[in-house]
Amino acid sequence: MNSIDWKKLQNGSDIRGVALEGVTDETVNLTPNVAKTLGNAFAQWLSQQAKKSTTELTIAIGRDSRLSGETLSQSVIEGIAIAGCQVYNFEIASTPAMFMSTVTSGFMCDGAIMLTASHLPFNRNGLKFFTPQGGLGKPDITNILSIAEAGNLKTSDTEGESSNHNFIAIYAAKLVETIRQGVNHPDNFEQPLTGLKIVVDAGNGAGGFYVDQVLKPLGADTTGSQFLDPDGMFPNHIPNPENKEAMASICQAVIEHQADFGIIFDTDVDRVAAVDHQGHELNRNRMIALISAIVLQEHPGSTIVTDSITSDGLTQFIEQNLGGKHHRFKRGYKNVINESIRLNNAGSESWLAIETSGHGAMKENYFLDDGAYLATKLLAELAKSKLQGKLLTDLISDLQEPVESEEFRLKIQVEDFKAYGNDVIAELETFARSQDDWQIVPNNYEGVRISCQSSTEDGWFLLRLSLHDPVIPLNIESNVNQGVSKIVQRLLAFFRDFEALDLSSLNCSD
Incomplete structure (x- = not known):
């Protein structure tokens, strides 16, 4: 357990990891032991938040169809139960149903856990956590992982009971x-x-x-x-x-x-x-x-x-x-x-x-x-x-849709990709101000969004930094044929000054 890099399990407001062998260069880091520890850490965290002892808590757990789901689910249940919590096992369930178990009469769980990795490949899995206030946020996940990393499992003299329920029917x-x-x-x-x-x-x-x-x-x-x-x-x-x-x-x-x-x-x-x-x-x-x-x-x-x-x-x-x-x-x-x-x-x-x-x-x-x-x-x-x-x-019927719409993902090939990406975005903003027919869209909350007003482009593009990956996504829409390629060609002249950007997704040619 000491070799686990707990922080790497965090994916925004979720926990995600590799649960099964079978994919080259993807080492398993979400093991049954790790899952047990995470279940116990959530019980400890929830006890602090709800101001209840762990023996007073009821926690529901469900899973999607992943191959690793049943094994990891049993491990999470074990981690929760040894803390003295009552456990409701919903088996196959949906993520929204798990939250609803915290606000539905007859259940009113103190917390809920869903084992899922959304649409990721078969070898991945993860955990989403809920309280009656909603899904946990990024700081909450960080706290739970810190508790897990400390390795101090909470145990109770009386182990909590686990019972199966068909909550998805409700x-x-x-x-x-x-x-x-x-x-x-x-x-x-x-x-x-x-x-x-x-x-x-x-x-x-x-x-x-x-x-x-x-x-x-x-x-x-x-x-x-x-x-x-x-x-x-x-x-x-x-x-x-x-x-x-x-x-x-x-x-x-x-x-x-x-x-x-x-x-x-x-x-x-x-x-x-x-x-x-x-x-x-x-x-x-x-x-x-x-x-x-x-x-x-x-x-x-x-x-x-x-x-x-x-x-x-x-x-x-x-x-x-x-x-x-x-x-x-x-x-x-x-x-x-x-x-x-x-x-x-x-x-x-x-x-x-x-x-x-x-x-x-x-x-x-x-x-x-x-x-x-x-x-x-x-x-x-x-x-x-x-x-x-x-x-x-x-x-x-009155929705006006663009003639063309594309997303390009430009990989950043340096270690400090966030700083590099933010520099690219700042430089693009300066570049856009120098273009007569480009206007920076106001009230934009991430990256830079540009309105392209020439008749050959007639659209917009947004350049932003990916939430988690060393990538700058570029979204372009145009109301005219070939408008996206016109905007791309104009942007290439700008991007080529940034040597750490992989421009292959733009299908550029010198």
């Missing part, structure tokens, strides 16, 4: 009721999705429950749903709504089965994307526009908080078409959620915080980034639209 029942209440069908209140064919792709993660426990009780035809069984090898595609292969798969399933709607979850169900009846993707800006339209019907004038890479067309749609306010903030779903909470606390009403990755959190749902809840809101609106003889996508 969580799913709440989603069912949300749709029933949301549609309020005049003729079929119990089964408002009757007559709708809805295809779900769970990517062999934890989201398969949504078909049998949410959609079928509501009367939906789920023929064509795919990859519902948990399989930690993820044999069909990466369980990630941002993955092109994954999106192509759900789009094809919708077309093949002539479905009214398609839903695709990531591994632990905290993210979602959708597909319309024509097989068109409803993700990224379209997903944000769609859920914003629903939110602004219910809460006119609300502020919608998004991450920094959303399009100008989305801003126009939210503000001019929907009458809301669009507040771009930093990348990172916790950043977006915390900013929305901050705005509410400051007296500026904000009912939605959502990233282009599919992480979406609503004020009405504890600001929990919950893919299943977002899907549920969309399905309620789908059923209401059908009653009115309309299409769900009519809500975003």
Whole structure:
């Protein structure tokens, strides 16, 4: 245990590590022993926060479909139980369900742990932690790792008991009721999705429950749903709504089965994307526009908080078409959620915080980034639209989308990549000021965003530093054909002065 670099296990507000052999140059550092220590460290941390002894605490644990999940879960349970805590084992569960166990009557757990590494490869795993106040933040994870590193396991004279519970059924029942209440069908209140064919792709993660426990009780035809069984090898595609292969798969399933709607979850169900009846993707800006339209019907004038890479067309749609306010903030779903909470606390009403990755959190749902809840809101609106003889996508018919959109990831090949990256961004800002047809966009919270106003470019770009990696992502959008390449060529003249930048992703040629 002394050889473990505990700090390397931190990934922002999560813990992530290598749990299985099988990938070259990836040494296992999330072992059963480490998991046991982390479970015990969380119990100690929670005891301090809740001002209760560990023997008074109840902690829930769940996992996604990863191969290492069951073994690591048992180790975490052991670490919690030796501290005297009561443990509720939910086995296969979703990340949002784990938070809900802390606020659901009959459970009201003091804390919860989800074992997941989202869409990362089969050999990875990790831990997410919750209290009734929400998901833990970066400083909390740092504190838990410090407790683990000290190696002082908390033990109790009486070991805590572990019991199994089917909490996902309770969580799913709440989603069912949300749709029933949301549609309020005049003729079929119990089964408002009757007559709708809805295809779900769970990517062999934890989201398969949504078909049998949410959609079928509501009367939906789920023929064509795919990859519902948990399989930690993820044999069909990466369980990630941002993955092109994954999106192509759900789009094809919708077309093949002539479905009214398609839903695709990531591994632990905290993210979602959708597909319309024509097989068109409803993700990224379209997903944000769609859920914003629903939110602004219910809460006119609300502020919608998004991450920094959303399009100008989305801003126009939210503000001019929907009458809301669009507040771009930093990348990172916790950043977006915390900013929305901050705005509410400051007296500026904000009912939605959502990233282009599919992480979406609503004020009405504890600001929990919950893919299943977002899907549920969309399905309620789908059923209401059908009653009115309309299409769900009519809500975003006025959304102006760019002709071209690309993201390039420029690797930084020096050790102190953050300082180097910030220098590049600062120099670009100076360079942009010298260009007559480029304007720096105000109120930008990360990197530098430039509006490109010439007729051959007609778009924008954002250069920012990655949250965790030695990379500078460059997002470019243009409203004209070849506009992105025009902006790229102009930027290359600037980037070539920085020798530590790998420009290969720009497909540049001298």
